[in-house]
Amino acid sequence: MPGFLFDLLPFVLLGAVLGLDVVSFPQAMFSRPIVAATLAGAFAGAPAAGLVVGVALECLALETLPFGASRYPEWGSASVVGGLIGTRGAQDVLLPDPGAWVIGVMAAIATAWLGGWTMVQHRRLIAHWARPRLDMLAAGSMRTVVSLQIFGLTSDLVRGGLLTAVAMAVAWPVTTWAIDAWHLGALETRGALITGAAAVGASAVWKVFHGFSVTRRLFVVGLAMGSGLVLLNG
Amino acid sequence: MADVTSSEPSGAVSSTPLVGGIANATIGVAPTGMTAAPLPARIRASMLLRCFAIQGSWNYEILGGNGLGFCVEPALRQLPGGVDGDAYKQALARQCGYFNAHPYLASLAVGSLARAELDRTPPDKILRFRTALCGPLGSLGDRLVWAAWLPACSLVALLLFGFGWGPLGVAVGFLILYNIGHVALRAWGLGAGWLYGMRLASALSARWLQLGPQYIGRGAALVAGIALPFASHRAIGGGPILDPVPLAVVALTPCLALLLVRLHGKVEGWQLLFGLLAILVLYSTVVL
Numbered sequence: 001m002p003g004f005l006f007d008l009l010p011f012v013l014l015g016a017v018l019g020l021d022v023v024s025f026p027q028a029m030f031s032r033p034i035v036a037a038t039l040a041g042a043f044a045g046a047p048a049a050g051l052v053v054g055v056a057l058e059c060l061a062l063e064t065l066p067f068g069a070s071r072y073p074e075w076g077s078a079s080v081v082g083g084l085i086g087t088r089g090a091q092d093v094l095l096p097d098p099g100a101w102v103i104g105v106m107a108a109i110a111t112a113w114l115g116g117w118t119m120v121q122h123r124r125l126i127a128h129w130a131r132p133r134l135d136m137l138a139a140g141s142m143r144t145v146v147s148l149q150i151f152g153l154t155s156d157l158v159r160g161g162l163l164t165a166v167a168m169a170v171a172w173p174v175t176t177w178a179i180d181a182w183h184l185g186a187l188e189t190r191g192a193l194i195t196g197a198a199a200v201g202a203s204a205v206w207k208v209f210h211g212f213s214v215t216r217r218l219f220v221v222g223l224a225m226g227s228g229l230v231l232l233n234g
Numbered sequence: 235m236a237d238v239t240s241s242e243p244s245g246a247v248s249s250t251p252l253v254g255g256i257a258n259a260t261i262g263v264a265p266t267g268m269t270a271a272p273l274p275a276r277i278r279a280s281m282l283l284r285c286f287a288i289q290g291s292w293n294y295e296i297l298g299g300n301g302l303g304f305c306v307e308p309a310l311r312q313l314p315g316g317v318d319g320d321a322y323k324q325a326l327a328r329q330c331g332y333f334n335a336h337p338y339l340a341s342l343a344v345g346s347l348a349r350a351e352l353d354r355t356p357p358d359k360i361l362r363f364r365t366a367l368c369g370p371l372g373s374l375g376d377r378l379v380w381a382a383w384l385p386a387c388s389l390v391a392l393l394l395f396g397f398g399w400g401p402l403g404v405a406v407g408f409l410i411l412y413n414i415g416h417v418a419l420r421a422w423g424l425g426a427g428w429l430y431g432m433r434l435a436s437a438l439s440a441r442w443l444q445l446g447p448q449y450i451g452r453g454a455a456l457v458a459g460i461a462l463p464f465a466s467h468r469a470i471g472g473g474p475i476l477d478p479v480p481l482a483v484v485a486l487t488p489c490l491a492l493l494l495v496r497l498h499g500k501v502e503g504w505q506l507l508f509g510l511l512a513i514l515v516l517y518s519t520v521v522l
Contacts, residue, residue, distance in 0.1 A: 032391075190479075195490060196510050209381075
């Protein structure tokens with residue numbers, strides 16, 4: 001057990017750093033699933049499979065618009081969880097194990113939802129911490145400004161780490177069971193998963209760009225071109 | 235699309251121009267009569283670096299106010315009396331009040347408010363200006379970055395994956411592409427804010443800011459159409475497209491996508507997918 005926990009530590013740290021990137025610092029989008037799951041896969045020795053997990057999650061993240069004070073799924077820490085869980089048993093191969101991939105995506109979705117809730121709680125925590133210091137802020141205290149900033153950044157880092165640790169602790173045994181008990185064929189499983197992820201991605205594109213003229217027509221033209229080219233290549 | 239838990243979102247996606255006034259403003263050139271003494275490079279670098287953490291203390295009490303004060307603070311040290319002077323303390327207190335805007339475009343506010351403070355603009359005028367900035371910067375930033383640039387870069391990354399790029403190429407390619415826009419926008423915002431000061435409407439009415447989301451959105455829609463079939467084909471393992479499983483993916487994906495568009499506002503795609511995958515797990519582990 002201690003060895004297992006020691007092995008998970010890099011992933012907890014990765015989840016913490018990428019959770020921080022979502023809102024607090026530096027918002028450079030290391031936390032996007034296509035990067036975060038790939039990194040987690042690389043940490044687990046399966047970067048290619050991590051990328052494939054990340055592609056499925058990226059399609060889901062396309063429909064998340066992180067507007068200001070709204071609550072939205074937190075994909076940074078979630079993608080680390082998805083990347084680790086989804087690449088179990090996929091070392092030295094290019095595609096994830098089907099059972100692990102499905103559980104990895106489900107674990108990432110659940111973690112992202114929980115992560116959105118923790119972000120709201122984190123904002124409340126900072127507000128709670130700031131309230132007794134508002135007088136100091138109104139007096140122009142640089143020390144208070146900096147300490148509030150440091151408190152916010154540090155607590156967000158801890159939030160991401162804890163979230164990742166809890167999610168991995170829950171998802172790990174489920175994955176062990178799912179890998180052993182999985183009976184559906186690999187191609188059929190991958191087909192079902194990608195159908196769902198691609199549909200979410202396509203509907204997100206349709207909805208996100210609806211405000212701009214001709215974008216829907218361009219999307220349909222692109223789909224025709226893409227499908228035609230895949231057909232020719234396949 | 236998102237569960238709003240506060241009445242103060244930074245903005246909503248809209249296709250209407252946000253700021254009137256001078257159109258076609260040339261970026262980096264001050265309008266006639268607007269000459270700003272350059273900020274020392276060290277202070278400018280410090281402010282830019284701090285802008286990356288502007289949302290570090292975002293909370294439901296003063297939203298991003300503390301973050302804005304944190305970013306403006308290095309410039310305020312130039313005020314008479316330095317960090318111990320009354321001018322510094324009063325200015326810092328003003329800048330730490332309630333504030334909300336898009337995090338990248340907030341650098342425009344950082345630059346212009348720093349200039350206003352160092353120009354010793356009357357406090358009530360600064361406060362009114364500061365309040366007026368929230369809406370346009372939030373709305374414009376949401377349209378330009380969250381609803382256009384970020385999804386566009388994601389879709390390019392999916393296209394790279396579909397074209398067979400490896401993990402390093404896809405991840406690094408995405409990060410470079412996205413952050414060229416990200417860092418440039420923050421740096422431009424800080425410089426333009428300082429240059430234009432309280433005449434920021436001129437900077438905000440620039441054609442590239444107003445029309446950028448539209449052009450990026452069009453390009454991204456085309457890329458999305460090409461990327462999704464390629465990425466899906468590779469993710470299921472490649473192979474002949476006319477086999478039953480790839481054909482089923484081709485047939486079912488548009489149907490499910492249309493269903494999700496119809497259900498817009500009632501259920502999120504990731505929620506529906508979670509339910510479908512739960513059924514798949516039960517089927518594969520219990521039924522089979």
